[in-house]
Amino acid sequence: MTRRELVRAGALGLFGLSFADVLRGRTSAQAVSARSFGRAKRCILLFMWGGPAHQDTWDMKPDAPLEVRGEFNEISTNVPGLRICEHFPRIAQRMDRLCLVRSMTHDNGDHTTATHYLLTGEPPPRTTDKRAQWPHFGSVLSNLGRGQGALPPFVSMRPKLPGDVPRFVEESQGQFAGWLGPLHDPLTIDADPSQLDYRVAETTLHPEISVERLERRRELLSQLDRRLDGYSPNFAAQDLNHRRAFELLTSAATQRGAFNLNEEPLKVRERYGLNPHGQSVLQARRLVERGVPLVTVFWPNDGIKNVSVYWDTHSRNFVDLKTRLMPVADLAFTALLDDLQERGMLEDTLVIWTGEFGRTPRVGQRSSDAGAGRDGRDHWGGCFTSVLAGAGVKGGFAHGKSDKQAAFPAESPVAPRDLIATVYHLLGVPEEQLVMDSGGRPQFVRPGRAIGELLA
Known part of the structure; x- marks a missing residue:
């Protein structure tokens, strides 16, 4: 074992990982194809906050009892033998580009902590202090110096909708830089890109302020920030954010225009869906196209408070999947895949579609304090499906298998x-x-x- 690996073992011990873990990772890594290493130059993470019902979307159980299989039928896809839900008709015709991981599993049924698993890979800490959390992999890319130009290396889309549906996504763990420090937090955009007045404040220069005047303000801020840098990493992060904002305000339109969705033809915008999620996914494509390495798109806070919100279908599971959720996701996901392929970007862009967990095997089954209505499913981390596409991923493939009730992995369990x-x-x-x-x-x-x- 090399000196580097011994150092690595010491670092692992700080987070409760054993020396055996080091050896296991070293051996397994040698078996992974070197051809796929670094194939992805950028990544878009489509995060279906709330926990999609895997057995009603990607992992149908047509031979199970009604209370398990639910109300939907499965349909064929363009990959023989690989079948998914009837309410993903567009995705079914692009299954040859997708890799389904049907045996995802973990032990957490709480929304705001389970997200930590899927955004970082690691178990959530016992504290809500976000600086004690593991860093989002977008923050790690930022730390490694990925990205180019004035745009930030890591962007998070969390469109905020009007109404009384709580903003649980804001409390979710794992979405920031954690112990890497605030310097590598994402640029978080809570504006709704489907609205006519959509704008990202950091990228808009007021007409009454000249570039020269802005430059003088920037220099004063820089002087102040340099004096304060030694006191807290928050000051260093603020200084970096000021510099990025200034660069965006004074950069060429190719950078600043990344947030101007009106530059897209109407047909393209319609193809993604003229709704908060669809336009957020389009915004993500515009960002990675301009050099942003990682964009996370969270599902917006839609639905009915205390009934069914986000993908959290404690009640109205089948009604909401059929009308509110799956058609929007089907349209946006396939538009992104087609758009990336047409632009020659799919072969080096990784796309991930996942939630933080799945839902209970039986309709009406209770597994959390929130419970489930007669037409709903509760939280379930025992088994769920995550989907990969693009750079270096094996298309038209399903990895792992759930048991007859979609409750636990029956083959090849996959930990976050x-x-x-x-x-x-x-x-x-x-x-x-x-x-x-x-x-x-x-x-x-x-x-x-x-x-x-x-x-692949």
């Missing part, structure tokens, strides 16, 4: 740690990668095992 290790592999982050935390200590960011079976 290994899924995210696969993402890191595709993004060119080696399994021995160390980064410095905000306190200057080396930390290992990829303790999982890349899954070779998912890679």
Whole structure:
């Protein structure tokens, strides 16, 4: 074992990971195809906050009892033998580009902590302090210097809708830089890109302020920030954000225009869907096209308060999947796949579609304090489906298998740690990668095992 691996083992110990984990990762990494390493130059994460019902979307159980299989039928796809829900008709015709991981599993049934698993790969900490959390893999890319130009290296879309549906997404763990420090937090956009007045404040220069006047303001801010940098990492992060905002305000239209969706033909906007999620996905494509390495698109806070919100279908599971959720997701996901392929970007862009967990095997089954109505499903981390597409991913393929009730993996269980290790592999982050935390200590960011079976 090399000196680097011994250092790595010490870093792992800080987070409760054993020396055996090091050896396991080292051995498994040797089996993963080198051809797929670093194939992804960029990544779009479509996060279906709330937990989609896997058995009503990607992993149908037509032979199970009615209370398990639910109300929907399965349909054929363009891959023989691979079948999904009837309410994903467009996706069914593009299944040859998708890799379904039907055996995802973890032990957490709480929305705001389970997100930590799927955004970082690691279990959530016992504290709500976001600086104690593991960093989102977008923050790791930021730390490694990925990205180019004035645009930030990591952007998070969280469109805020009017109404009384709570903004649970704001409380979700794992969406920031955690112990890497605020310097690598994402640019978070809560504006709704489907609205006519959509704008990102940091990129709009008021007409009464000249570039020269802005330059003088920037220099004064920089002087103040430099004096304060030594007191807190928050000041350093604020200084960096000021510089990025200034660069965007004074950059060429190719950078600043990334947030102007009106530059897109109406037919393209309609293809994604003239709704908050569809336009957020289009915004993500415009950002990665201009050099942003990682964009997370969270599902917006839609639905009916205390009944069915986001993909959290405690009641109205089948009504909402059929009308509010699946048609919108079907349109946006396939528009993105087609758009990336037409632009020659799909072969080096990784697309991920996932929620934080799945839903209970039986309709009406209770597994959390929220419970489930007679037409709903409760939270379930025991088994669910995540989907990959694009750079280095094996298309037209289903990995793993759930049991007859879609309750637990029956074959090839996949932990979030290994899924995210696969993402890191595709993004060119080696399994021995160390980064410095905000306190200057080396930390290992990829303790999982890349899954070779998912890679082309």
